[in-house]
Amino acid sequence: MRSDLNLMLAGFGGQGLLFAGKVTAYAGLMEGREISWLPSYGPEMRGGTANCSVCVSDNPIGSPLILNPNALIAMNLPSFDKFIDTVVPGGTVLVDSTMVEKTTERTDINVFYVPATKMADDNGIKGLANIILLGKLFKEMQFCSFEALMKGLEKCVPASKAAMLESNKKALQLGMDF
Amino acid sequence: MAEKVLMKGNEALAEAAICAGCHHFFGYPITPQTELAAYMAKKMPKIGGTYLQAESELASINMVLGAAAAGVRTMTSTSSPGLSLMTEGISYIAGCDLPCLIVNVQRGGPGLGGIQPSQADYYQATKATGHGDFQLIVLAPSTVQEMVDMVFLAFELGEKYRMPAMLFSDGLLGQMMEPVELPEPGTVKVSDKPWAVTGHNNERTHNIVNSLYLEPDLLEKTVRARYERYAQCQATEQRCEELMVDDADIVLVAYGASSRVCRSAVVEARAQGIKVGMIRPITVWPFPVDAIKKAAGHAKAFLTVEMSMGQMVDDVRLALDGARPTYFYGRTGGMIPSPAEVLEEIKKIQEGI
Structure with missing residues (x-):
């Protein structure tokens, strides 16, 4: 049986965390797995911290609220501080090191510091640090097939913004190559 | 089988209601049910339906009463504090024996409370939604798919027993996305409503929709008859x-x-x-x-x-x-x-x- 993915994505509203979560969820759906996607909502979405829990499993999902993720994408300092100690031992953590200068002292988790925001800016795909980090997460965890991930991405980029699909694919590749 | 799509509970519920033939929505915005009303606002004009943002919850629920009296499938959606404002109207709807759908995407209370998920409106939904002797059919979904399926059930049961039905959700179910299969259009069972107040060119006697009975014996008789339907509902619809x-x-x-x-x-x-x-x-x-x-x-x-x-x-x-x-x-x-x-x-x- 494939292992469950319990992914927490956290950062500022506007960094595309909910979108990256949706791509992950759709990738799981493409493989016929059980999934849930739960956003934080309310005033914090407007400029404060936003986060999103995504579960991908072969079993029906009980509580969709992830308290102890086995994967964390942290895109700002408050999120890093809030969630780094909640990750289960052996979990995988992706930190946007352009936004978070800190490192963790934990040695029981796999942490990758990716300057995703800078990479996005340097490559002319400003605003796609979220997808760069997702690409890196995919490379490290292989939580679905590459085909499913691409299909998930295609499902999430609306037809009216088809031009964005290529830059999203470029972002994924940048993350996977990091 | 239709392809599964990812949808938020609130949006899936809205789409399901439209599929169920509900083309008349009246409401007033409140978190965390906002996406439901927003979806209706976008969709209803395209299908020739009514999306009306009223001046208050009181107005919304009374518009629902009016539409239900005319025999159409109609609904409103709100969250806890808004539901409290609607309770007078809900009592009137129950007193008029009208079916309709009321959605409560619950949040923390009492008072303005908070906007995070809660289930603290259970007494209100099941014991005392408004004044007088009456009950609602109250359905509690636990998945986004059930948010869809129960919309159909709510309309069917409401029409069968001539009772308002409530979809009793909460902020978590409303906000989360899960894979959901939407129903094929055109599979709707809508019952005849010979009691509806519609135009009839003097071909039958007038229908009257009313909850006022000044003769106490007549009111008691009406309430007792209603409770016989409730008893039948309790005997056959427990799920x-x-x-x-x-x-x-x-x-x-x-x-x-x-x-x-x-x-x-x-x-x-x-x-x-x-x-x-x-x-x-x-x-x-x-x-x-x-x-x-x-x-x-x-x-x-x-x-x-x-x-x-x-x-x-x-x-x-x-x-x-x-x-x-x-x-x-x-x-x-x-x-x-x-x-x-x-x-x-x-x-x-x-x-x-």
């Missing part, structure tokens, strides 16, 4: 899901979002060798009394888990009538219990039985 109840020593009772937490706790407890099951009420009115009584035949104790200070637990106690000990665990104010907390309660009970 629940049973999860590993057959050999369970401890039976959890939970609905909606908290039942999802309990599901995780039950699976974990079973993995640790504790015989636990769960009864998940799907209809919280009529409450699944029969399933609770049946489980009391072999279960040693019951644990009700809610996102409130303990409301449904009273219905569990009434159903058990002292036959088995009943425990309660709850979080409130927008806090969601964790599976670990529920497991801890299960273990405490396990030690005592």
Whole structure:
């Protein structure tokens, strides 16, 4: 049986965390797995911290609220501080090191510091640090097939913004190559 | 079979209502049901339906009364404080024997409370939604798919018993996305409504929709007749899901979002060798009394888990009538219990039985 993915994505509203979560969820759906996607909502979405829990499993999902993720994408300092100690031992953590200068002292988790925001800016795909980090997460965890991930991405980029699909694919590749 | 899509509970519910032939929506915005009204605002004009943002919840529910009296499928959606404002109108709708759909995407209370998920409106939904003797049919979804399926059920049951029906959701179910299969259009069962106040070119006697009876004996007779329908509804429409109840020593009772937490706790407890099951009420009115009584035949104790200070637990106690000990665990104010907390309660009970 494939292992469950319990992914927490956290950062500022506007960094595309909910979108990256949706791509992950759709990738799981493409493989016929059980999934849930739960956003934080309310005033914090407007400029404060936003986060999103995504579960991908072969079993029906009980509580969709992830308290102890086995994967964390942290895109700002408050999120890093809030969630780094909640990750289960052996979990995988992706930190946007352009936004978070800190490192963790934990040695029981796999942490990758990716300057995703800078990479996005340097490559002319400003605003796609979220997808760069997702690409890196995919490379490290292989939580679905590459085909499913691409299909998930295609499902999430609306037809009216088809031009964005290529830059999203470029972002994924940048993350996977990091 | 239609392709599964990812949708938020609120949006899926809205789409399902349109598929169910509900083309008349009246409401007033409130978090965390906003996406539902927003979806309706976008969709209704395209299909020739009505989306009307009224000046208040009071106005919305009375517009629903008017549309329901005319015999169309109609609905409103709100969240806890808004529902409180609607209660007068809901009582009038019940007093007029009109079917309609009322959605409550619950948030923390009392007062303005908070905007995070809650289940603290159970008493309001099942015991005293407004003044007078009356009940609503109250359906409690626990997945986004059920948010869709229960819209159809709510309209069907409401029309069958001529009662307003409530979809009793919460912020967690409204905001989360899950894969969902939407129904094929054109599969809707809409019952005849010979009582509707519609134009008829003097070809029949006038229909009157009214809740005012100044003669007390006539009012009593009307209420009693209504309660006969309620009794029939209670006898035939109790619905629940049973999860590993057959050999369970401890039976959890939970609905909606908290039942999802309990599901995780039950699976974990079973993995640790504790015989636990769960009864998940799907209809919280009529409450699944029969399933609770049946489980009391072999279960040693019951644990009700809610996102409130303990409301449904009273219905569990009434159903058990002292036959088995009943425990309660709850979080409130927008806090969601964790599976670990529920497991801890299960273990405490396990030690005592």
